[in-house]
Amino acid sequence: MKFNNKKQARLFTFLIGFTQIYAWATTYYLPAALIKVIVSDLNQNSLAIIGGFSWALFVGGLCAPKIGSWIELEGGRRPLSLGSLLMGLGLILLSQTQGLFVWYAAWTVVGLGMALGLFNAAFAAIGRFFRHEAKTIIIRVTLISGFSTLFWPLTTYLIQAVGWRTTMVLYAMPHIFILAPLFFFNIPNWVPAYVETQVSDQRVIPEKIKLVFYLLAIYAVLRSIIGTTISVGILNMFEGLGLAISAAALIASLIGPSQIVGRLIEIYFGRNFDPLNSSIFWTAVLPASIFILVFMGVSSASIFAIAYGMSNGVLAITMGVLPMILFGSKGYAELLGKLALPVLIAQSATPLLAIPLIERLPAISVFFFAGILGLASLGCLMFLSSVSKRGRKNS
Numbered sequence: 001m002k003f004n005n006k007k008q009a010r011l012f013t014f015l016i017g018f019t020q021i022y023a024w025a026t027t028y029y030l031p032a033a034l035i036k037v038i039v040s041d042l043n044q045n046s047l048a049i050i051g052g053f054s055w056a057l058f059v060g061g062l063c064a065p066k067i068g069s070w071i072e073l074e075g076g077r078r079p080l081s082l083g084s085l086l087m088g089l090g091l092i093l094l095s096q097t098q099g100l101f102v103w104y105a106a107w108t109v110v111g112l113g114m115a116l117g118l119f120n121a122a123f124a125a126i127g128r129f130f131r132h133e134a135k136t137i138i139i140r141v142t143l144i145s146g147f148s149t150l151f152w153p154l155t156t157y158l159i160q161a162v163g164w165r166t167t168m169v170l171y172a173m174p175h176i177f178i179l180a181p182l183f184f185f186n187i188p189n190w191v192p193a194y195v196e197t198q199v200s201d202q203r204v205i206p207e208k209i210k211l212v213f214y215l216l217a218i219y220a221v222l223r224s225i226i227g228t229t230i231s232v233g234i235l236n237m238f239e240g241l242g243l244a245i246s247a248a249a250l251i252a253s254l255i256g257p258s259q260i261v262g263r264l265i266e267i268y269f270g271r272n273f274d275p276l277n278s279s280i281f282w283t284a285v286l287p288a289s290i291f292i293l294v295f296m297g298v299s300s301a302s303i304f305a306i307a308y309g310m311s312n313g314v315l316a317i318t319m320g321v322l323p324m325i326l327f328g329s330k331g332y333a334e335l336l337g338k339l340a341l342p343v344l345i346a347q348s349a350t351p352l353l354a355i356p357l358i359e360r361l362p363a364i365s366v367f368f369f370a371g372i373l374g375l376a377s378l379g380c381l382m383f384l385s386s387v388s389k390r391g392r393k394n395s
Contacts, residue, residue, distance in 0.1 A: 005133070008188075012129070013137050015186055016122045017144030019084075019179050025151030026171040027087055027114050032231075033155040037164050044100065047355065050232075052103045054348040056111030061344030063115045068124055068337015076125020080183040083117025086110070088175030095168035113175075119145075120340045123320045124333030125187065131329035135275075138320040143263045146313060149256040208387050212326055215384040217339055219283075221346045222377035223315055226286070226370050228350040230308065233358040233366070240363025241298045251301050258309025266314050275318075275325050276385050282314040283381050287374030294368050326388060 031053045039046045071079050090110030097103045115121065122141065127134045158167040230237075234255075238248035262282070270278045289307030292300050323335050358366055 009130070009133075009137055011186060012126055013140045013144075015182060016080075016126065017141040019182065020119070020122060020141060020145035021148045021151075022174060022179065023084070023087065023114075023117050024145060024148035025155070026091065026175070027110055028118065029148060029152065030155065030171075033152055033159065034164060037159055038097075038103075041164070042097065042099065042103070047352065048100060049103070050351050050355070052100075052107040054351050055104055056107040056114065057344045057348035059108055059111035060115030061341050061348065063112060064120060064340035064344060065334075065337040067115055067121055068334045068340070071121060071124040071128055071337075072331060072333035075128050075187065075189050076121065077184060077187040077189045079116050079121055080125060080187060081180045083113050083115070083121060084175045084179035084183060086113030087117055088113075088172040088180070091168045091172035091175070095165040095172075115340075115344075119316060119320065120336050124336045127324060127329060127332035127336070129188065131332070132324065134329070134332075135321050135324060139263070139267055139317050142313075142316040142320065143260065143267060145316075146256075146260040146263055209327070212384055212387055213335075213338075215380050215387070216322065216326070217342050219377050219380040219384070220319055220339060220343045222373050222380070223283075223286075224343045224347045225350050226373050226377075227312055227315070228347050229354040229358075229366070229370060232351045233354055236358050237363045237366055238298075238301060240358075240366075241301065243298060243301065251305050254302060254305040255309035255312070258306045259313030261306075262310030262313035263317060265310070266317055270314075270317075275321050276381075276388065279314075279318040279322060280378070280381050280385060282311050282318070283374075283378045285311040287371045287378060290367055290371035290374055294364060294371060326384075 031050065035046065035049055038044070038049050042049070067079060086109055090106050090108075090113055093102065093106035093109055097106060119142075123134075123138050126137050126141070130137060155167065158170065162170075234252045235245065235248050238251060239245060243251070266278065266282070273281075285307050289304045289311070292307075293304040296303075319339070323339060324332050327335055
């Protein structure tokens, strides 16, 4: 296969972008439509059922560093193909669930598939092939994949029409028979010669690498805690503020489209700013939107939903692009794997901790606590920026 930079860029953008829509919709976003049905069908405690999804994230987090090293070593063909196969097999196993043992076993397989097939692995594969030219492709992939939440109505319809077990089997088939072959036959297992010979484009001086890495990891963990808490509890939290369930659902539905709007703004206007400064701005939008809601009350719920959605949408770009900007393109795939470990572990624990808090504390208190975590994440990024700038001045 001959190398054509523009042709390969288009291939990666559309192949990974559109397959990410399906991968996210049929794995990470599946519990939102599935949990209540499973709790009723299996007659189990909701926390035990949600624990299966948390377990999947935990398993994925433990495997993420090894997966990053694998992709750094040989590229994304086999990891992404295996990820699709495992997601499909996990969904089939989910369809056979009769109790908690099979439920957790199935989510173990799905968790491995997500670690091999969602953003971290996909970004690593793009970075491995294109190095510092990967930033534009990563941004475009996040924009395309933002449409994955549009599967929620389809999933709900299929569960009602054919049952949740058949829905799992139907969702498994494209993973196994379409996505896996697409990855295997279209993603190169080689790297262009000019990429292999690139000099280091690292921004952070060696003495500050560990500090910057820890700051970025803490930032990502704080944002994942906020995002996961809002994801699993937003309807209950809005109801706790006094909104009727129909109004809460309507306002919460603004978050998904707002994520896409935020990414579009970043794509068309963010190029005029330093990526780190742009990330600081969008991070500041998060606590600002929360405290507007806290102090202005339920009348500002729509403002919060839109602003939070835009900030959260750009977060995917931030975590895909900033590691390359700060640490350079060499070793990018391995670095993403290391960053994914604490983030996925935090995501796995958050639902189990957040749900009892949301049920026991006033909604306004939960929002306020999220705002404090948002300010802490902003502080991490600003300190990181300061360290990075000092490094550039001294280099």
